[in-house]
Amino acid sequence: MMEVKTRPRTAQTLREALEDDIAVGRYPPGSRLDEVTLATRFAVSRTPIREALIELSVAGLVEIRPRRGAFVRDIGISRLVEMFQVMAELEAMCVRLACRRMTAEEQAVLVAAHEACILAADQQTPDDYFHANERFHEAIYAASHNGFLAEQARALQNRLKAYRRLQLRVRNRVKGSLAEHQAIVDAVLEGDAEKAENVLRSHILIQGERFNDFVASLDGAKASLLS
CATH class of the missing domain: 1.20.120.530 (GntR ligand-binding domain-like)
Known part of the structure; x- marks a missing residue:
């Protein structure tokens, strides 16, 4: 079971953690990045998670689909x-x-x-x-x-x-x-x-x-x- 981090995290820190996870394949292309699950993992509210996902979307690593959530893009x-x-x-x-x-x-x-x-x-x-x-x-x-x-x-x-x-x-x-x-x-x-x-x-x-x-x-x- 993944260890939950208890120290405060900013959206930038969360973004960097998720960038690493995407780069090394922890979240393969097509994976759904669930806000609730991520909030639990990092011990934060959903707000900074949402901000981090928006930043990743702008960077092209994540696709945010209306009413479906955020998904990892496939970059070969x-x-x-x-x-x-x-x-x-x-x-x-x-x-x-x-x-x-x-x-x-x-x-x-x-x-x-x-x-x-x-x-x-x-x-x-x-x-x-x-x-x-x-x-x-x-x-x-x-x-x-x-x-x-x-x-x-x-x-x-x-x-x-x-x-x-x-x-x-x-x-x-x-x-x-x-x-x-x-x-x-x-x-x-x-x-x-x-x-x-x-x-x-x-x-x-x-x-x-x-x-x-x-x-x-x-x-x-x-x-x-x-x-």
Whole structure:
């Protein structure tokens, strides 16, 4: 029987917990996410559960059907890879523009976000690293000074949030992520748009060994649920 959590949870915390559960297959595609059951599991009222489900719906992980409830959408591996490919191009465009347009203050924000990532990695706090990583990428979106492009990047980032977080659990991925962040920061501060674009594109893409590790992490997480 699943242990009921007794500490207070916000809608954001609930959303992240459900994102993880969906990403690792605890709730397979087509599963109905019952508000009452979830409220009991997390020891909260139905209100924050409902808010979390609405956020997941906006992110594209959940479909809310009138008078029927919320259901997990089916996002296959091939679809995920396609989404990561588009994400890589969007972020590459953002950093290319940021190299030309960002202010000294925006550069400082990017460096501070990178330093927060380093601190979280040193302290081995994966959730803190993930949130610092989000701030790092958000700094690049904002510095592009292209509102529409930033909106599209944020929207797709939200849809991939669960899987981007899961990627960071792959062995040595955080270390690799930090090295890539450093290369991005260096290129941005040097004003080398081409280098920044190429490094960031590779940073987002899941291919080759990273793709195999990512799929293995999904399979491993699912297997642990069944053991």
